[in-house]
Amino acid sequence: MGRPPCCEKTPTNKGPWTKEEDDKLIAYKKAHGEGSWGSLPKAVGLLRSGKSCRLRWINYLRPDIKRGKFTEQEVELIIEFHSLLGNKWSLIAARLPGRTDNDIKNYWNTHVKRKFLNRGIDPLTRKPLCQLPSHPDFSTTTNNAAATTTTKTHSFSAPITRIKKEEILEIQKPKLERCPDLNLDLRISPPYQQNSATRICFTQSPGLQTSQNCNCTQDIVANNNNSNNATAIYYDFLGLED
DNA sequence: AATAGTGCCAACCGCTGGAAA
């Protein structure tokens, strides 16, 4: 019953790839392009699983892979996209040409994450560690209702808390003081708006030049002149507005 | 020079969702 396997299950090699294995895989991909990873090892003559071949190709052998250190610009983008997308490494990688999800994940875990932790900031929530339930100091900060509420709803509605770019870059310098007096809530879903006429301006999302592409300001003026109460709300997705 | 500690990254593991039978 069910779908038959596309290929035989044979014992496979594990561990680091040899030059010969790489060459075989590259030659096959050059000749055949995209194909079934399941049947590829047998076709190529490799004692590897299709999964292993796919990983090796995507993370290392692909011709468009960019190797070497991440530039400052790339690091900024990673931080920005991570604040927006979370640990969706493949989505972040799709926005950084030549970089793989594995690369980005490794870079995040070995560089950026530690820098957040050094500053006493939870890398995932951007909240001070002392405000997290698992933190020893948490009980001392939970005396008010706001502190005890764990918000799982993410919204772009203002007021959005901002992490300034300088703030993030500053993370590279380890500091001793912890739990800075910052509200670092991340809000990433469209807001609920009672007023259906309210519009959202997305032009401050990465890659768009606000001044060139956004005409919300003019619209507001026009709408106000027409006295129909419509408003445009600006959301800085990543809280990085200077 | 030897050893221990740390950082980095390639590769593996396990899970999930979609497609096929």
Added chain:
DNA sequence: CTTTCCAGCGGTTGGCACTAT
């Protein structure tokens, strides 16, 4: 509808390279 396979993804690990003592 159920079962199975496969591709893709995120988390984790093993081992090499480098640095500090």
